[in-house]
Amino acid sequence: MDEADEDIAADGARRRWKQDPEAVRADILGAARKLFAQKGYSGARIEEIAALTACSKRMIYYYFGDKEGLWRAVLAEAYRRTREAEEALDLHGLPPAEALRRLADFTFENHAARRDFIRLVMIENVHEGAHMPQADEMSGPNLSVIRLLEDIYRRGLAAGIFRPGLTPLELHWQISALSYFNVANQATFSRIFGDALFTPEGQARLKRQVGESLLRFVLTPEAAARELP
Amino acid sequence: MDEADEDIAADGARRRWKQDPEAVRADILGAARKLFAQKGYSGARIEEIAALTACSKRMIYYYFGDKEGLWRAVLAEAYRRTREAEEALDLHGLPPAEALRRLADFTFENHAARRDFIRLVMIENVHEGAHMPQADEMSGPNLSVIRLLEDIYRRGLAAGIFRPGLTPLELHWQISALSYFNVANQATFSRIFGDALFTPEGQARLKRQVGESLLRFVLTPEAAARELP
Amino acid sequence: MDEADEDIAADGARRRWKQDPEAVRADILGAARKLFAQKGYSGARIEEIAALTACSKRMIYYYFGDKEGLWRAVLAEAYRRTREAEEALDLHGLPPAEALRRLADFTFENHAARRDFIRLVMIENVHEGAHMPQADEMSGPNLSVIRLLEDIYRRGLAAGIFRPGLTPLELHWQISALSYFNVANQATFSRIFGDALFTPEGQARLKRQVGESLLRFVLTPEAAARELP
Amino acid sequence: MDEADEDIAADGARRRWKQDPEAVRADILGAARKLFAQKGYSGARIEEIAALTACSKRMIYYYFGDKEGLWRAVLAEAYRRTREAEEALDLHGLPPAEALRRLADFTFENHAARRDFIRLVMIENVHEGAHMPQADEMSGPNLSVIRLLEDIYRRGLAAGIFRPGLTPLELHWQISALSYFNVANQATFSRIFGDALFTPEGQARLKRQVGESLLRFVLTPEAAARELP
């Protein structure tokens, strides 16, 4: 902070290619997500994360405070992306049964495609959710999936094809459970029972069954008899 | 070599409860299961595990070689107990629909009651199943749950109340997924959506829905209309 | 951030002599050489080496990776110094017989004066040379001792005073063997046979005999009769 | 050594196949020699030594007290064997020059054939001879090599073919130095200078040169001119 430093600060030309704070943050966040997902919270090394980065270890501390801060940021970012994906879903125009099936399919596929995110959630659950992003930032009835399911369920009830007595949250829970388990427990499940369910065909079958299971759960017997084979 | 020593030598009762290898092994295994489940593989400290034990840290290495060996032993033991619980289930005499519901209920309750086991499985999945007990030790068609489901499903088909085209493995997958998610993801799920589903009432609802979901998935539409409210 | 901190920041002289990587490396290397030579590879403790150093134990790993890396560095450095000493020898101008004797004397004295180096070599031989510096770094026909002996021997042959049929490598082997044994085996030899050979007078006698032995080995009988008493 | 011991000693039938204390000692000693020679004093593990043995780790402590005691015993035994080999040498009848050469050859070959012994001596020298067997047990003018060399040298002087002014100890030192270095430093020497000297042909050359070197050193110029090519 003396004159020599000011000289350096004034001399833009002397800077490295990386002077955009947001880019640096994103760079670090990407490396951290990768390694945290790969090796878990304790297993991931700050050093290794830094090595995947274009900047030095010190920058991680500069931007995120400490390892836990970095983890929180990675987790928050991952949830944020998930929320974004959900926002993008627009099934409000579809007939309720089809909308429900599409949502189930989307969730199943999305989880399978974003293994890193699922792994982060697994790890965070091992930590009993201690580092979850602030409640007001993501929870409550303003979550778009829940709003979407509310809309679908209401329309299904109005059409007389959905059973009453269920809640959007319970529907979401079921869709999530099946889609999550498919990714999260693949390792142990396939070691015990073989990987028949995890081949491309197995996955296709599983996805169809998840959607069907959900529909059978929600549809009235008559609607089910009509809509399902 | 003096009188005091003779007293000790003469006093069998004063000896430690040790010198019983099986007991020491079990003691260590219990402490390790607890701490591994609590803090994860990397998070659990050998020192801390030993502190929960009646023996010294060194004994852990004497009996289990290293930390990974201890983890493997804990995991194998946990699976062994699970298999034992499954063996004990005798639902062969019940009508197929009831047997299926009982199995779902049992799994849901069993998972909820054995959080430690679920956490071990979560952790092992974070490690991509790298330390799973030998395949031939646990997998194959001789797993009792699968055999049980086979029997139930066959009887249901024979009675004309189950839909054809499903496999016991797929049924097991669905029961597991819902029961597992209920425990494994409680932390993150409840932070995002509140803990309504995890109160005693919420859990009871969830359990009933899991059973219902399964039955609706398996029963023919006619049987469903007859058997379910 | 208060006045005291400013004082420290302002006082450049109070800073440690560190932040000079080469100096730290050399510091560690010196301590390690000393302790490795004193106690052997397994016997030397990293902690003890660090204690001889102005820096923390951690720095040893920072600079050398692990204990073996440190040993390699110490050994390489010791050989490097030896090669340097050999380079400095300039006996090309002397008459061949005298040059040979001087080389023998130098080697004998040099080995005796650098016991630490000899001990390092002893230890490395116990390890079967597993950590030797890269072959291309030290060996080959470009070793200066060998080149020097080649020159001396060739000139002796040309002058008709050296016997033909010997190789520079064999001459080096003999000089080394006698000079090395004198240091390396002093402990056991003197315990068995007394220390008569290791008093200052004994050493002087030994040195003279080593030179004489070599000359008698190399000189033609006639030259020997002329040059040696 | 009390009555109880006598009882056990009297009861031959109760013993395992290994009840001969001397055999057990020898068994342990053999395993220890092997491992100490292979890995050094610190490098050798009591556990590993015991594993090479027909008996348990505890027996090592029973027979030898501690690791150092075992090392001392191994070293003493190795020296004892060496002395025995020397005793067996009978060169008193041969002409002095031939006797000398034979002694040199024997030493060179014997060292090369008993690498384990040389390695033990190397290790003991790293420890500065701290564990050498008692002086009176092995040292002094009563050593047979020295006596032998005394005899040879005296006869050579009497015959007028040996130069005066040398001592048997110095001759032994030279023979030992060359023979010892050949084994002890092979690892580092060959890594630096290649293994030309350590092929069967190289070794044969070296052995011949060692004998020649010694003879040239001891013979009068005239005798040398007569006896050596």
Place this chain on the structure above:
DNA sequence: GATGAATGAGTGTTCATTCAT
């Protein structure tokens, strides 16, 4: 903003040795 150097407090692990039988 950014870096290479530096570190205290722990981590899993090992080792010679002893105890109980």
Place this chain on the structure above:
DNA sequence: GATGAATGAACACTCATTCAT
């Protein structure tokens, strides 16, 4: 004499973190 079980003290090595520049 002999054994499997047990251990305290150390050991090499690691990690998140901070300092000096």
